Every structure is written in structure tokens, then in C-alpha cells.
Amino acid sequence: MFSTLSVSQTGLNTSKYAIENVSNNQANRNTPGYKKRVADLSEIRLNGVHITGQGVNFGGISRVTSQYMYDKFMQEATKANYLDKSSNMLGGIEKIFAETDSSGFSVDLNRYFQSVESLRTNPSSEVNRSYMQTQGAVIVESLQNLYSSIEKQAQIEKVELKTDVKKVNQILKEIADINVKIEKYDPSVNDLLDKRDLLELELSKFVDVDINRDAGFYEIKIGGVAAVSNNIFHKEIEIEDRLTPQIDKFNHIRQNADGSSTVFDALKYNSDFTLKTPSYDADDTITYKLNNEFSVSVTIGETIIGDWDGDPNTALTTMTVDNDNLTRAFMVKINSDPNMSKLVTAHNGEYTLDASGNKIPMYPNSDNYLKIESNLPGVENEFTGRFSIERKTDPVTIIKREVIYKNENESKIAQSDTVLTILDQDLNLKSGSMRAQVENLATSNPNNKFQKYLDQLDQFAQTLADVNSSYIRVGENDYVYGRDASEAHNTAPFPPNGGDIVNMNLFSGSSIKTLKFDKNAVNDLSQQNLDYLATLQWKDNLSFKSGAQNSNDVNSTSFVEFYRNLKVGVSTDKEEASYGFEVQDAIANNLGTAYNEVVKVNSDDEMIDLMKFQAAFSANAQVISAVDEMIQTLLGMKR
Template identity: 45%
Template sequence: MLNSLNVAQSGLAASKVAVENVSNNIANENTPGYKKRVIDQSELEHSDSRFYGRGVEASTAYRITSIYMSQNLIRENTRENYFIQKSQMLGNIETAFKETDESGLSKDINRYLQAVENLRASPTSEIYKSDLITHGTLLVENMQTLYSDIEKAEELTKESMKENISQVNGILKEIGKINQQLGKSQIASNDLLDRRDQLELELSKYADISSEEFAGTYTLKIGDVVAIGNNTVIRDITVEDQYSPQKDRFIKDDGKTSSILDGVTFDNDDTITYKLNNSSEVSVQFGESIDTNGDGTPDFTVDETNYVRGLVHKINSDPELSKTVVAYNGTYTQQADGSKTTDDRQDNFLLVEAVEPGEVGKFEGRITVTEQTDASDPTSVTSKNTVFRDEYQSNDGENSVQIYAFDAPIELKSGVLKAQSENLTTSSASNKFTVYKDKLDALAQTLSDITDKFVKTGETTYIEGGISTDRYTGNQDDIVGINLFSGSTVKSLQFNTKEVNNLDQTKLDYLATLQWKSDISFEGRGQDLAGPEATSISEYFQEVRISVSSDKETSDFLLTTQKAVKQSVQSSYDNLVKVDKDEEMLNLIKFQSAYTANAKIVTVVDEMLQTILGLK
């Protein structure tokens, strides 16, 4: 009978603990990261010969969770935040391209073209000349403003990335502190485990992570690099900017020899001209004497064996070109003091490198080889060849943003930091900032080229642009120079106002045709090599704007889809781990009934004992 009383007492204690657990679950229903608790109840072990047991024990409260579903939620959360960040950046670009009925680059282009048409109709009108100067200057200024707005969005992204790195390091430190507290106790605290899970979910916003706990050792990886090892060994995450300069190589496929005179016999009065940014140029002529050290004594006479070294000297000696680029005779070797040396015992190939590393040092250069029998006779040109850099063996100026952990680069697959880093690295195919800056640069380069020179070949037909006329082999006096715009990028683009007074009827007739020309090439190789994507100036910019909107719409669609996926996983996970009031109320009724039943047993046993003790 006394044993029955002990059994009932254990039932009362277990039911009391269970009711308290239900109360705790309901109280923490809205606590961030809280997972519902379940009391582990088990039968007390037999310690004697009784056959009905010794009662019940409420030993521990454990969390309801699922490692598999938790990992899925973390993965989908990372992807969602990747698309959120990407959509925000595209939104900033779209805002930069936004136009109204009266303002915007489209309107500036149309007003400039109309100003040309007005002046063509009245070439001596000072009003129309002033109007052309106004709209030509505004076109350049607004293109540069639009370009600058994209750069500002890029800079804001970079600053945001630095703040996010600080957030990541703060979260890692918090997880490390929690691991220290967990290590001091024999039984893991549920509230600390909840907090660690919540921090992992928060961390997954920034990057793809994975964590595991084996034999009491906790490890967390960001990407493929360990950020927390051995429970508390924390590696700070850093972001590093790396800049490499643009390198144009005029080289053959063999990777050794020059491509400048490929198939050309260099002799007599032939010249080789290097033109930079469609503005400044230098030339070497066959038979010209070159003084490389400035002592007044020629070091060599230009011929087919040393023209590369002659070009290198001319480029590096030119006060304008040397501000932007440095030329080398082949691949250089960098010395310990930072100087660069080349093997100048023979010609190798022309290497032209930007002075400023990274995207800021961007330039455009090309070479024209002119075969001419008499330098004084403009009709004696036998051939002209334009040579561009080898695209496969040259390098664009690159800005690279890489995330490191303890000097180990982290290759991220998703998350906010992935979206930011790939849009700050110019070589990334996903970099939308670079895509649209390049499109604007292509517009600027083409505008400068087609308003530079032309050759009239018929009543209404022309060879358009400086690049195409560089290949013109007819009477060189037929080439008409305009130089209305100069530069090869948005930043270097200029409207040369002084040239407006030099615009005669012939030049204006040519410029006016550009307004209606629908097969303008924006590939930078000349109008005589226009590809299938050739279009008009106005339509080119409209296509750029459409592309911006299309990218934003596509990104928003992917974001909406990913949100639905994440919400589905979140709902399944919450149904498992979150507190359900209805379920808790049923548990409350159940444990309350158990408590009442055990109390009834105590009452019955007490009455039986009283009856026995009352016997005489």
C-alpha cells in the first residue's frame, strides 16, 4: 500500500513537471528561435521483486528539431537573400536610367541630333551653332552623370558589403561565446542551443554556411572554409580589393611574335601609327632615326626588325599618351625595387599597359599600318591595315573583390555577400554594374568614332568613322576630319565646341545622315565591319534601357519564386518546431487529468490507511 503511495507521488511530480513545461511552451510561443520542449518521461527501474513497477520519472526536457529541415531552411534563406540583394542593386541601376517625358539621355540624344539637322539647314546661323554646342555639351555631361550614378550605386554596394562583413564577424563571435558556455556544462542548455540555431539562420542571410557537431566538437563553415573550429577557434572574415591593369597585347597566336606586320611588307615610306582613346597618336616611319636615350645620337633606324622598340619609345615619350599608358617590348620582368625590364636585344611584341590599375585605367588603342610609296603623295597609299589587340591574350583592367578567412579565399555560392562580391568584380559574368557601364562606354566610343572622320563615296553614301577611314586606301585627301567628339569612354568623352565653327555643308550633310542611319555598329571595330546587331543611336540606348528593365523584372521573378520555396520550407519547419497552442492545450488537459488521477490514488490510499489504523 505504501508502495502504491510512492507510485502515485511520482505520477504527481511527473504531471506537475509536464504542466510546467506546457506553461513554458505557451509563454515562449513568440520568442525568436524558441523550439517547443517535450518532457522525457520514463518508468522508474525496478529495485525489488514487485511486479507493478515503481512509478514514473520526468527526467529531461528536450527540444523538437530536425537537422535535415534546418539545413534546408538555411539553404533556402541564403538563396532568398541573394536574390533580394541582386534585385536591390538592379533597382538602383534602373533608377539611374529612369527618364521622364522631358528629361533623360534619350531626350538628350534626340535633341543633339535635331540640333545637327537644324544647323545643316542653316549652316551660318549663330543661333543653331549655339544650340548645337549646348546640346552636344549636355549630351556628354548627362552621359557622364548617368555613368557616375552607376558608380555611386557600386560604391554604396561596396560600403554595404563592408558593414555586412562586420555583421558576420559579430555573429561568429556570439556563436563562439555560446559554445564556451555550452562547454562548461555537462548537459547542453536548450536556450543556448536555440540561440545558436537562431544565429546560424541569421548568418545564412549573408553566405552559404554549414555546421556539424561531432563528438562534442562544433564546426561551422562559410562556403568551403572553416570559420569556427574546435568549438571556439574563430577566424575573422575579411574582404580584400585587388586591382590589375589593362594590358593590350598585339601578338600572334604563338604568344611570342608581333601581329602588327602580319602579312605586310614594311619598307620605303611605310608608317605604323598607334592611336589612343581616339584622340592622341604617335607614329614610326620606315627609315626614321630613333634616339632612345636623348643624347642626340640615333640609336637605330626604324625597319622591320625594330619597329616595336620604336613604337615603345614613341608611346612612352609622348606627354599625352604616357599619362594613360606605358608600352613594353614584350612581357616584362618585375624587379625587387618595382621596376620592370624587358629583353630589348630584339623586337618581341607590343604590350601596352594602363598606368592606373583596375577599371579606372580603362583605355582603347589601335594600330594602323600604312603602306605608301611616297610619303608626300596622298594618292600613293597601296594598303592600310587596322590592328587591334589580341582579345584572347590581352587583359581588361580588373577590380576583384574577394572574401577571405585566415588568408584562405572563400568561394561563396549564394547569399548577400555573393551577390555583392560578384557585382563588384569586373570579370564576373554576373556583374551588372560593369555590363551597363560597358554599354555606355560603347555608345561613347561609337559616337566619338563616327563624328571623327568620313569619306564621301557617293551622293548619299559614306565611309563613316575614324576606324573605317583608317583602312581607306584611296586618295588620303578625300578623308574629311570633323573631330566633333573625342575620347573612347564615357569618362574621356568630350564635345569639342571649337570644331562647331568648322562645320561646313559637306560635314553637316554627313552628320545629319547619322540621325537616320539604322546600321551603326557599337562593337568598336569600325562601321565597315558592322555585325547583325547594328542599329541606330537612339535604338541602341533604348535597347540598353529595355535590358535594364528586363534584368530587374527577371530578378524580381526569381526572387518571388524563391520566396515561395523558402516559405514552404519555413512552414514545414515551423509546424515541427514551433509551439502550437491547440496542441499545448490538449497536453495541458491530458497532464491535468493525470495529475487529478494520481491525486485520487493518494486520497484512496490515505483513506485505506486511516481505515486500517482505526481498526481495534
């Protein structure tokens, strides 16, 4: 009888706890991050002669969850956040390129071409001349506005990235603090686990996370780097700007059979490693051109005073230029030029650094090859340089032309990368909104859409400046287009028998930032010049790559079509990101819905549980009352 009383007492207490749990579930049904609680009930182990059982054991309250579904939901949600952020960023760029029938770069470009045609039709009209001068300046300004607007958008994203990094660091700190409490108050930590789950979900909006919840161990990795281990917050995520200077090397590298390599000076050797013949003489013109704006020339036999050994610690010397010191002569001239020296520094081959950080050439007393570096690192300090050579039999008779470009394989392009680190380890983000920001703030990242659009604008500017600078007329309506192609044109006739390079210099520069329009050059345009310029509007085989014009380039097109393709590319990228987000968001939402069906409080289920536990409570109370009456009766009989 007393065992029956004990069994009912356990049932009564258990039902009471279960009813309280149902009440708590209902009270927290709308609490963010709250997961349904269930009472852990089990039969008390049989002992001795109690063959009918010893009652029910209340093992506490546990959360209803599915770690697999939760982690999968976070993985898909963070992918959706990446695509959502990408779509929003590209939406900002798309607005920059938005145009109307009366405004936008397409309109400005068309007006410029119209101004050229008007002046060509009536070259004596001052009105037409003034109109062309105005429209030439307008397209430069319009291009530069597009470029700077994209840069401003990137700066906005960088400011937002800094804010997001602060949020992420705060979340990581809070998780570490919660882990301290979990260790302290275990096992009564359901509310703390809910808070931690909610913080993990918030964290996954920004970055992809890899969470290890093995028994007795907890770790969060971001981009493959540990950020939190148990209750230890290792170090805050930091933003680091890495700027790489541009380095142009004018050389050829031959790989030898024994595995060694031989370096050849591109000024003196051809790409097949044969010596350029004949040797340069005093009639030849050798010129280095920077950004299609500045130039220096070296002539065999001239005397130059300068830093011939390239060592800033030694005195200046005087030397006469010959074929043996030609490369060093260019080093001296480039470094002495007031315009070039602000942008670049030339070196005679490789160098070492002394204790003061000065660059000391390894082989200062002989020509190696020309190595030209930007003075400041970063993509904003990139430059374009090349050599043009005219071989002559006398000061005016040209017999050969040649252009020498840098060794693309050996040279380095300028880079400006924004990276995230923890303890000097780079975070390799795979998804999350911060991945979209970081990859569009790193010029070396192949997924950088911002830089792709900037590069295309630079290509447009480079080609615009090139073909509006110089040309060679080779027929009634046939031309060698552009300064690069003209200087590389090596087909007779040569001056003074024809084939003269006609320099108009309407535009100069090799990028948007260096692009300039010389309105005074409009005053000097001849009818032949205007006839040439008029063909540019309709020419549909312009190549928009650095170097000489190549009409056989598979990607060649017209100015109008190139810009139209750029605009279409921006819109296409935006639509692809938006569509990708819609698909990924649907996947994440479906997983979230399925997960919530498992963990969220369902009022109908709770009411059923309430009725069950109330019935159990009442039944156990009735049993206790019946046993009590039986005991009272037995006690009365005994008296």
C-alpha cells in the same frame, strides 16, 4: 503497498515537472527563436517482483525540432534574400535611367540630332551653330552623369557590404561563444540551442551556410571555407580589392607541331605568320593611337633619343629607325609622350623584375613585340589602343591602309574585383544578400549587372566618338563610317585620287570617361560634313563593338535603338529579379510555415497537455492519499 506509494510518487513528480514545462511554453510562446519543449517521460525498468511496474521516469526537457526542415528552410530563405537584394540593387539602377517626356538622355540625344539637322538646313545660322555646340556638350555630360550614377550606386553597395561583413563577423563570434557555454552546461542547454539557431538563421540572410552538427562536433562553412569549428572562431571575414592592370600584346602566336610556340611581332607579320611586304620605308606612316585621343607616329629613317633597351638603369641612346628596331622605336616614343606616358608604359616583349622591382626586358637588343600596360591597375584605368598604317609611294600617294589591333587571346583586360576571404581563402558564395553585392562589385563576375550597363554605355560612347570623328565619302550618299573603318579602308581610290579620310573630330575618346566634345570643331563643319552627320540619326546598322564599323554585325542597330535596348535591359533584369524573389520567397515562407507548425508553441495543444498532466497529478495524489489511509488503518489495527 509501499511500491504503490513509490509508483504514485514518481507520477506526481513527473506531472509536476510536465505542468511546469507547459507553463514555460506558454510564457515563451512569443519569444523569438523559442522552440516548444516537451517532457521526456519513460517507464521505469521492471526489476524483480514488481510485475505491475515501478512508475514513470522523468528524463528531462527537450526541444521539438526538425533539423532537416530547418536546414532546408534556411537554404531556400537565403536564396530569397539573394534575389531580394538583387532586385533592390537593380531598382536603384532603374531609377537612374528613368526619363520623362522632357528630360533624360533619350531627349538629349534627340535634341542633338535635331541641332545637326537644323545646322545642315541653314549652315550660316549662328543660332543653329551655337545650339549644336550646346547640345553636343549636353549629351557628353548626360552620358557621364548616367555612368557616374551607376558607379555611385556601386560605392553605396560597397559601404553596405562592409557593414554587413561586420554583422556577419559578430554573429560568428556570438555562435562560437554560445558553443563554449553549450560545452560547459550540457545537457541543460535548450535556451542556448535556441539562441544558436536564431543566429544561424540571421547569418543565412547574408551568406549561404553549410552547418555540420554531428555528435560532439559543430562547424559552419561559408562559401566552402570553415568559419567556426566547435568553439573556435577561425578568423574574421575580410574584404579584399583585387585590381588587375590592362595589358595589350601586339603579337601573333603560332603553335608548332612539337608542342612549342613561336611569337611573331604584329607590326611586322600578318596573322597568318607571313612577313609583311614590302618592308616599311620613309614614306610610310605608322601611328599608335590611344583612346582615340592621343597618337604618336614613327617614320623609317628618323633619329630618336631615348631608352632603347627599356632598362631604367642604363643611359639614354640615339638610334635611327629602321625595320629592325621599329618596335623599340614605338616603345621609346610612347614612353616619352607626355600624355601617353601618364596612362601607359610600353615594353619590348616580356620582362623580368630586378631587386628594386624595375622591369628589365628579357631580350633588350632586338625587337620582340610591343606590350603596353596600364600604369595603374583596375578597370578605371583601362584604355584602347591600336596601330594605323598608311603605305605610300611618295609623301602623298597612298597605296594601302591597315589597322592592327591587339591579340585578344594573349592580352589581359583590366579588372577591379571585390572578394571576401577567410584566412586568404576566397569565399565562393552561392546565395544570400552579400552574394548580390559581391558579384556586382567584381568586374570579372559574369553576373555583374552594374558592369554590364557601364560597358554598354562605354560602347555607346566609343561608337559615338568614332563615327563623329572621321569618314570617307565613297559615293553620292555612301560613306565609310568612323575613324577605325576609314583607317582600315583598303579599297581604291586612294589619295590624291580620292578616298580621302575626312577628319571632323567632333567627339574624341573611347569610353565615357574619355569622351569629349570639341565645340570649336563645329565652326569648321562643311556642308558635306553636315550631310554625313545627318545620316547618323537614321543609320540602323551601326556596330557597337570596339574596332571598325561593321554593318553586317548581327547586333548592329541605331543610336536611339541601342540606348532603348539598354534601358529595356535594365528594366527586364529588374523584373526578372523581382519575379524570382516573389517565387523564391513563397517557397521559403511555405517551408517556414511548415517548420513553425512543428516547433512553435500551440496554445490549444498546451491546454490539452495541461489538463492531462493536471489530471495525472490529481490521480497520483489521490492514490498517495488512499495508500496513506490504508497505512494509517493498518498501523491502527496493529496498535
